[in-house]
Amino acid sequence: MNQTRRKRRSDPPLSSRLDSLSPEMPFPSKSPSLLSPRVRNIFLLLTFCSLTFTVFTYCTFRRDQISSIARSLPLFSTQRRHLLFSIAASRDSWLRRSSYVRLWYSPASSTRAVVFLDRGAGGLDPDLPPVVVSQDTSRFPYTFPGGLRSAIRVARVVKETVDRGDNKDVRWFVFGDDDTVFFVDNLVTVLSKYDHRKWWYVGGNSESYDQNVRYSFDMAFGGGGFAISASLGKVLARVLDSCLMRYAHMYGSDSRIFSCLAELGVALTHEPGFHQIDVRGNLFGLLCAHPLAPLVSLHHLDAVDPFFPKTNRTESVARLIGAASFDSARILQQSVCYDSSNIVTVSVVWGYAIQVYEGNKLLPDLLTLQKTFSTWRRGSGVRSNYMFSTREYPRDPCARPLVFFLNGVGSDETGGTWSSYRLHSVGNCHRAEAVKQLQRIRVFSRKLKLNVEQMNPPRRQCCDISSPYNTSMVINIRQCMPDELIAMVT
Numbered sequence: 001m002n003q004t005r006r007k008r009r010s011d012p013p014l015s016s017r018l019d020s021l022s023p024e025m026p027f028p029s030k031s032p033s034l035l036s037p038r039v040r041n042i043f044l045l046l047t048f049c050s051l052t053f054t055v056f057t058y059c060t061f062r063r064d065q066i067s068s069i070a071r072s073l074p075l076f077s078t079q080r081r082h083l084l085f086s087i088a089a090s091r092d093s094w095l096r097r098s099s100y101v102r103l104w105y106s107p108a109s110s111t112r113a114v115v116f117l118d119r120g121a122g123g124l125d126p127d128l129p130p131v132v133v134s135q136d137t138s139r140f141p142y143t144f145p146g147g148l149r150s151a152i153r154v155a156r157v158v159k160e161t162v163d164r165g166d167n168k169d170v171r172w173f174v175f176g177d178d179d180t181v182f183f184v185d186n187l188v189t190v191l192s193k194y195d196h197r198k199w200w201y202v203g204g205n206s207e208s209y210d211q212n213v214r215y216s217f218d219m220a221f222g223g224g225g226f227a228i229s230a231s232l233g234k235v236l237a238r239v240l241d242s243c244l245m246r247y248a249h250m251y252g253s254d255s256r257i258f259s260c261l262a263e264l265g266v267a268l269t270h271e272p273g274f275h276q277i278d279v280r281g282n283l284f285g286l287l288c289a290h291p292l293a294p295l296v297s298l299h300h301l302d303a304v305d306p307f308f309p310k311t312n313r314t315e316s317v318a319r320l321i322g323a324a325s326f327d328s329a330r331i332l333q334q335s336v337c338y339d340s341s342n343i344v345t346v347s348v349v350w351g352y353a354i355q356v357y358e359g360n361k362l363l364p365d366l367l368t369l370q371k372t373f374s375t376w377r378r379g380s381g382v383r384s385n386y387m388f389s390t391r392e393y394p395r396d397p398c399a400r401p402l403v404f405f406l407n408g409v410g411s412d413e414t415g416g417t418w419s420s421y422r423l424h425s426v427g428n429c430h431r432a433e434a435v436k437q438l439q440r441i442r443v444f445s446r447k448l449k450l451n452v453e454q455m456n457p458p459r460r461q462c463c464d465i466s467s468p469y470n471t472s473m474v475i476n477i478r479q480c481m482p483d484e485l486i487a488m489v490t
């Protein structure tokens with residue numbers, strides 16, 4: 001339609017075309033007849049020029065916009081091989097803790113990593129990253145009373161990694177300890193939100209309020225792992241040694257990195273999937289209320305109990321990573337479903353555990369962490385202040401919900417995933433009729449594919465219980481309807 005109209009009006013002389021525009025324009029529409037022909041011509045010329053300019057600028061702008069979109073496309077295809085992990089270890093700790101690194105390091109799926117030791121590299125193991133010995137740091141001062149000089153060596157891992165020069169295609173330098181376990185695919189997903197050509201410092205702080213007071217709320221705690229974009233890493237490597245001279249009074253390596261980045265004018269970008277784990281004992285409550293964000297890391301594994309019953313620490317991390325290999329983005333993601341006919345509430349933490357509550361529990365209460373763990377610092381004067389809301393975990397096991405732990409995951413040909421959970425028996429408790437025979441729960445879900453759009457902001461998924469159930473319950477996790485509420489229908 002438009003085109004035919006334009007054709008019919010074909011090629012009027014320039015002046016008449018501008019005339020036809022003139023009623024829209026405030027100035028000439030007032031009283032064009034009052035203008036002398038000369039002034040009028042000048043005006044027409046100016047109008048023509050400004051129109052040409054506008055059209056030209058608009059086109060240039062569009063072209064810039066389009067090419068900037070095109071340039072930013074590779075951002076969204078950040079892959080494993082674009083990440084280089086540097087693991088800070090000592091010869092003594094490495095012998096014990098390399099079993100954790102073995103769980104997430106997989107050169108076959110292009111994980112790149114280097115381990116930095118204080119001395120004696122040892123033999124070559126194809127299932128472990130290459131090991132290098134850190135450079136001598138005796139020329140740097142260290143004055144923190146009772147602290148460990150190794151903080152300087154560990155801080156310099158950042159510089160020595162960049163200086164090694166084996167950085168082809170590296171978009172992100174990632175740092176962690178030998179007792180840090182990374183969920184690599186989730187880290188790739190999280191980092192793909194950020195432009196690696198800009199200066200980014202991405203990580204998380206401590207779960208412990210007091211630890212954050214002591215060090216900084218704005219510091220990435222080193223054991224939880226942090227990522228530095230390649231462009232920032234190169235600059236940091238050049239200036240780090242001069243910072244190390246100025247921050248001799250600080251305790252740790254992460255404080256030194258944080259201070260030097262602050263001097264470069266760079267602040268931390270908080271990502272909730274990094275976990276320093278500054279708590280001890282039973283992590284159940286913490287793992288069962290993970291933020292609505294991909295799980296990126298877990299640290300301090302030697303200070304916490306195995307996550308699953310009748311396993312050691314390595315086995316329990318292996319089980320979590322094994323589940324993540326089926327649906328990485330979904331690991332530890334919590335969905336809550338309600339059985340209105342039996343008044344039962346079920347909290348599913350995918351890949352880890354399910355809690356079955358008798359009664360109608362409101363969602364906000366189930367998203368609050370159960371305090372199953374104890375403080376990082378020991379002693380009587382220590383307060384248990386955390387960076388999140390907590391609720392008490394009943395001492396009496398019969399006052400707790402029924403707990404089911406993951407015991408298997410599998411997938412079918414249609415892209416669906418089955419995970420199964422078995423009752424963790426805690427003795428002879430009186431339970432409601434509807435749940436007292438329950439032994440197993442099977443959960444069906446579809447692989448969660450997160451793109452940048454879906455993470456900004458994310459939405460919790462819904463689930464349904466297939467009634468009726470007796471010894472075994474079946475749950476289906478799915479996307480919520482647009483205005484569906486996660487609540488019991490009463």
Ligand SMILES: *[C@@H]1O[C@H](CO)[C@@H](O)[C@H](O)[C@H]1NC(C)=O
Nearest residue numbers: 096099311312313314315316
């Ligand atoms: C944990 O269990 C596995 C399998 O049973 C075993 O190979 C490994 O040595 C154990 N690790 C520790 C630290 O006990």
Ligand SMILES: *[C@@H]1O[C@H](CO)[C@@H](O)[C@H](O)[C@H]1NC(C)=O
Nearest residue numbers: 436437438468469470471472
């Ligand atoms: C539930 O399972 C138990 C044990 O297998 C069985 O004895 C009982 O009859 C079942 N109840 C129903 C309603 O199916």
